[in-house]
Amino acid sequence: MSMTKLTLQIDGRSIETESGRTILEVCKENDITILTMCHLKGITDVGACRLCLVEIEGVSKLMSACTTKVADKMIIRTSTEKIKRYQRITTELFAAERNHVCSVCIANGHCELQKLAYDVKMDHIRYPYLFPQCEVDTSHPLYVLDHNRCIVCTRCVRVCAEVEGAYNWDVMNRGTNVRIISDFNTPWGESITCSDCGKCVEACPTGALWPKAVVQGQLNKAPEFISDLIEKRKMKL
Amino acid sequence: MSKKKLATVWLGGCSGCHMSLLDIDERILEVAQLADIVKCPIVDGKEFPEVDIALVEGAITSDEHLKEILHIRKQSKILISLGDCAIMTNVTGMRNYFNLKDVIETSYVGSVSNDDAGEVPNHWALLKLNDKVYPLQEIVEVDYFIPGCPPSADAIFYVLSELLNDRIPDLSEAKKMKHG
Structure with a gap:
């Protein structure tokens, strides 16, 4: 699978990454703390525990960071009062x-x-x-x-x-x-x-x-x- | 400034939270400067008086505890749940998974430590166990929570000293709060 470079914003920070990765992976690489429970690095993510929920601008629901792939120009918030x-x-x-x-x-x-x-x-x-x-x-x-x-x-x-x-x-x-x-x-x-x-x-x-x-x-x-x-x-x- | 009135209560718990309270050691003198301890398990059996702060250890396990906690709530400006039993029933609530009759029979009749056939105690002066054990917040409004089995002496002293100095305690930092 060819990777395309993309730029997104997490908690106000501009971050460059590649397509095909989950929001959780990108957050971890950039030292952005996301609470997880059902996630274990290396095994398939299932979004069961609902702890890694993030807000994505333009999406009305909260999405689980472990099962949502990043996309270009995404604006993500990880620690709003609602999420907490x-x-x-x-x-x-x-x-x-x-x-x-x-x-x-x-x-x-x-x-x-x-x-x-x-x-x-x-x-x-x-x-x-x-x-x-x-x-x-x-x-x-x-x-x-x-x-x-x-x-x-x-x-x-x-x-x-x-x-x-x-x-x-x-x-x-x-x-x-x-x-x-x-x-x-x-x-x-x-x-x-x-x-x-x-x-x-x-x-x-x-x-x-x-x-x-x-x-x-x-x-x-x-x-x-x-x-x-x-x-x-x-x-x- | 007049001294505040402080009470400590021991409901369905093991008194471990009170032991931890005693572990504040010499800092109890600082507490005593700001408050009179007007009721605690080692003072005599007078009715629970009006107080500024009540520290309540233990869960609600019986008719007597229920009556007590409702009275304590009326008498106290600030009610604090002290320890895991008061907050989440902890070990006292482990009988909640079973039928009360089975629990009593197992404890008094079928217990392996019984020499002979045991019998269920049935004296009028004994409290009557509720079917289920409840944490305090399911019965009355609770103002502050100090979790832990037992809570650390530092956490207890911190909450007391904040409240006695008219500040609002914030236990949310992990170093002050513990479960279990």
Whole structure:
């Protein structure tokens, strides 16, 4: 694909880039902070978390920066009051929908959702908590899937399919009943597709997927490891 | 300038937030210069008086807590949710995923630590648990929130000292705020 040079404006800054890139990629290259949750460098972007919303002049809706390609003369705003308000609402809804009990969570202190809460200055949640009864799948010998902490970013699903190629994970149901499932909604430990590689665990931004060998508050994931792996696999020796 | 009246309350929580309050150490003298602590869990059981600032630890878990928080709201100019239980029910709310009857049976009858068949305590003086545990803001209007399990002593002192000096605290910086 031939690249054409184009010029656009982000938060008042004039930026030169090439066609075919997403707004998020261009922002990252230019040190413009965009909050993300479902984005993981190297795997397909799906615009699921709605945190990277940006305003584009002439477009009435907010667009997700990770799935919107740049175009010539685009005028983009990334941190207006409206966007900040939406980001805070989104974060609060993540917290209200499942059971995120930081104090007893394995990921406490190393959690992207917790960090997000600080980034959007969330000191409390204005919506009623749903307190759903969620399962914890401990059937896998090495890892645990805790639906209480899952925000359905689907990073695990994509990393399993696109990087490992095992296609163990999928998504079931809709709305608040949505669940990540192993194979055809069977216990993870009985999976015939899972290769036990643990990439989903590294990719998971919260305490929803974690290794059994870790104790409370000691979980430290390295999702950038996945991005590095993808780059390394492109190398021809 | 007359001294402000400060109260601290312990509802459905573990008292850890109060421990963190005590961790402000000698800075409590600065608080004492600006305010009288007229009610707290270690003063006697008088009815909750009119106060300028009420720091409320814990979630609303029972009929008694509900009555208390409604009364505290009426009596307080500024009501502060102190800690994760008050703000998001935290550990106290983990029973919300289950039916209350099952929770009580599991705790008192089926518990593995029971030597014999246990029984559910049923004394008139005991509080009656609500079906669900609620964070304070779902019951009453809350003016400020200090999240954390427990909140840091620095965060608590910061909020108190701002309010006692008639300033508006801003906890939004990550270094002051923590969840969990």
